[in-house]
Amino acid sequence: MAALPLPLSQTLSSLLASPRTRRRAPRRKHPLPPPLANPALCSVEVERGVEFETGASFFRRESALGRDLGVLSALLHGRSTGRAPRILDAMCGCGVRSLRYLLQAGAGFVWANDANDEHRRLIVSNLARAGGAEQGAERRWVVSHLDANKVLVESYLHREFFDMVDVDSFGSDSSFLKSAIEAVKIGGLLYLTSTDGYSSGGHRPHHSLASYGAYVRPMPFSNEVGLRMLIGGALREATALGFHVLPLFSYYSYHGPVFRVMLRVTREKAFDTRKYCFIGYCNKCGNSQTFSWEELGQMFCPCSDGQVSHSLVVSGPLWTGPLHNADYVGEMLKLARELGWDHREKGGVDLGKLLQRMLEESDPNLPFGYIKLDEVILQSEPHPFCHIPVKKKLCFVHKSGQTLTSAVLCNFQIARRAKINSPPLSTLIITLQKEGYAASRSHIAANAVKTNCPMATCIQIARELRQNQRET
Numbered sequence: 052m053a054a055l056p057l058p059l060s061q062t063l064s065s066l067l068a069s070p071r072t073r074r075r076a077p078r079r080k081h082p083l084p085p086p087l088a089n090p091a092l093c094s095v096e097v098e099r100g101v102e103f104e105t106g107a108s109f110f111r112r113e114s115a116l117g118r119d120l121g122v123l124s125a126l127l128h129g130r131s132t133g134r135a136p137r138i139l140d141a142m143c144g145c146g147v148r149s150l151r152y153l154l155q156a157g158a159g160f161v162w163a164n165d166a167n168d169e170h171r172r173l174i175v176s177n178l179a180r181a182g183g184a185e186q187g188a189e190r191r192w193v194v195s196h197l198d199a200n201k202v203l204v205e206s207y208l209h210r211e212f213f214d215m216v217d218v219d220s221f222g223s224d225s226s227f228l229k230s231a232i233e234a235v236k237i238g239g240l241l242y243l244t245s246t247d248g249y250s251s252g253g254h255r256p257h258h259s260l261a262s263y264g265a266y267v268r269p270m271p272f273s274n275e276v277g278l279r280m281l282i283g284g285a286l287r288e289a290t291a292l293g294f295h296v297l298p299l300f301s302y303y304s305y306h307g308p309v310f311r312v313m314l315r316v317t318r319e320k321a322f323d324t325r326k327y328c329f330i331g332y333c334n335k336c337g338n339s340q341t342f343s344w345e346e347l348g349q350m351f352c353p354c355s356d357g358q359v360s361h362s363l364v365v366s367g368p369l370w371t372g373p374l375h376n377a378d379y380v381g382e383m384l385k386l387a388r389e390l391g392w393d394h395r396e397k398g399g400v401d402l403g404k405l406l407q408r409m410l411e412e413s414d415p416n417l418p419f420g421y422i423k424l425d426e427v428i429l430q431s432e433p434h435p436f437c438h439i440p441v442k443k444k445l446c447f448v449h450k451s452g453q454t455l456t457s458a459v460l461c462n463f464q465i466a467r468r469a470k471i472n473s474p475p476l477s478t479l480i481i482t483l484q485k486e487g488y489a490a491s492r493s494h495i496a497a498n499a500v501k502t503n504c505p506m507a508t509c510i511q512i513a514r515e516l517r518q519n520q521r522e523t
C-alpha cells in the first residue's frame with residue numbers, strides 16, 4: 052500500500068469541500084442546525100437510553116439489536132486495543148449508529164456518511180447530542196454525503212484506516228466489499244449487512260453468484276445460507292487482496308430479512324478451502340454434507356448408493372466454518388450483562404438470550420445448517436408422500452401421483468403435528484448430547500436443532516422419545 056502524505060484533517064476537509072458533499076449552511080465554528088421544521092417528520096426514538104430523531108430517513112426499530120451488537124463490538128475493540136476506536140459508518144441513515152458509537156462505545160472519532168444529503172440536518176443534529184463538534188480541534192465526528200465507495204477508497208488511499216467499518220447496506224450490494232476491507236486497520240472490524248432473502252433462498256442463483264461468488268439453491272436452512280454467502284463473499288475478496296477475514300458473530304433477523312456479520316480483518320493466512328466449499332442437502336433422506344473442491348464432479352448422497360442423486364441440491368462455494376467465535380461472543384455476553392442490556396427492550400428480541408444462543412451455536416463440532424423439528428417428525432412417521440423431483444423441481448408427491456402444493460403440504464404438516472406429540476426441542480437436544488453428538492438450538496429458527504447427528508439417527512431418537520412420551 053503506497054502512503055499518501057495527506058493528514059486526516061486535510062483529507063476530510065477536502066472531501067467535505069467537494070461539490071458532492073453539498074454543505075448547505077455557511078461554516079461556523081460549531082454549526083448546530085435548527086430543529087427540523089416539519090414536526091410530523093421529527094419522530095423521536097430512544098434506544099438503550101439514547102434519544103435521537105429519525106425524520107424521513109430510512110430507520111427500522113427492529114434493527115436495534117443489530118446496532119446493540121455493533122456497539123458491543125466497538126466497545127470490546129476499544130478495550131482490547133486500549134484506544135478509543137475510529138469508526139466509519141458508511142451508510143448511516145439518520146445517524147443513530149454513529150451517535151451510539153460516540154455515546155456508548157467510547158468512539159474517539161466517527162465518520163457518518165450517507166449518500167442522501169437531504170438528511171444532513173437530521174444527522175448533524177443527532178450527532179450534536181454526543182457533544183464535540185463536526186469541525187475544529189474538538190472534532191469527534193464528521194458528516195458527509197458521498198457514495199460509500201468513495202469514502203472507503205479515499206480512506207484507504209490516504210492511509211486513514213478505521214478500527215471499525217460499518218456498512219449497513221440494502222439488498223445484496225457487494226460493490227463496496229473490496230474497498231471496505233481495505234479501509235479497516237489490520238486486526239480491525241468489518242460489520243456487513245445483506246438483506247437479499249431471494250438470493251439466500253436460492254431463488255436467484257445467478258444474482259448470488261454475481262454478488263458473492265456463490266451459486267445458491269433452495270435449502271431448508273436458507274437463512275443460515277444467507278449468512279454463509281455473505282461471509283464467503285467477503286472472504287473471497289479479502290483473500291484476493293492479501294487479507295483474511297474471520298467471523299466473530301453472525302446474526303440473522305427475520306425482518307427484512309437481514310443478515311449481519313462482524314468480521315475481523317487480519318493479514319493473509321493460507322486460504323483454508325476446507326471452510327470455503329460446497330454444501331449439499333438431500334431432499335430424499337434429509338441429510339446434509341460438505342463437499343470439498345476435490346470432490347467437484349463426484350457429488351452424490353450416500354442414500355443413492357453412489358448413483359447420480361437427483362434429490363441432492365448443492366450450493367457454493369460458501370463459508371462452512373463456525374458462524375461465531377465462542378470466546379468473542381462470550382465477551383459480548385459479559386459486556387451486555389455489565390451494561391444491563393441482557394434483556395428484552397420494548398418488546399424486541401432479548402439480547403442476552405440471543406448471545407446465549409449464539410454461544411451454544413459456536414461449538415466447532417457443529418456443522419452448517421439445522422434440522423427443523425417438523426422435518427424430523429415428518430420423516431419419522433410413515434406417510435403416503437415422498438419428496439421427488441418433478442420437471443427438475445422438487446415437490447411432495449402423493450403415492451397416487453397427485454402433486455401437493457406447499458399450502459396443502461403445510462396443512463398436512465400442521466395436521467400431523469397436531470396428532471403427534473413431538474418431543475420438546477430441549478429434550479431432543481439433551482438426548483442427542485447424551486448420545487455423544489454436538490447439538491444446540493439455532494438463533495435463526497426457533498423450532499430447529501443444529502447437530503452433527505445424521506438425519507436417520509435423529510429420526511430414530513425422536514421416534515424413541517415419542518414412544519417414551521406415549522407410554523408415560
Ligand SMILES: C[S@@+](CC[C@H](N)C(=O)[O-])C[C@H]1O[C@@H](n2cnc3c(N)ncnc32)[C@H](O)[C@@H]1O
Nearest residue numbers: 109110142143144148165166167197198199219
Ligand atoms: C439501511 S439504511 C441505513 C440505516 C442506518 N444504518 C440505521 O441503523 O438506522 C441504508 C442507508 O444507505 C444509504 N445509501 C444507499 N446507497 C448508498 C451508497 N451507495 N453510499 C452511501 N449511502 C448509501 C441510504 O440513503 C440509507 O440511508
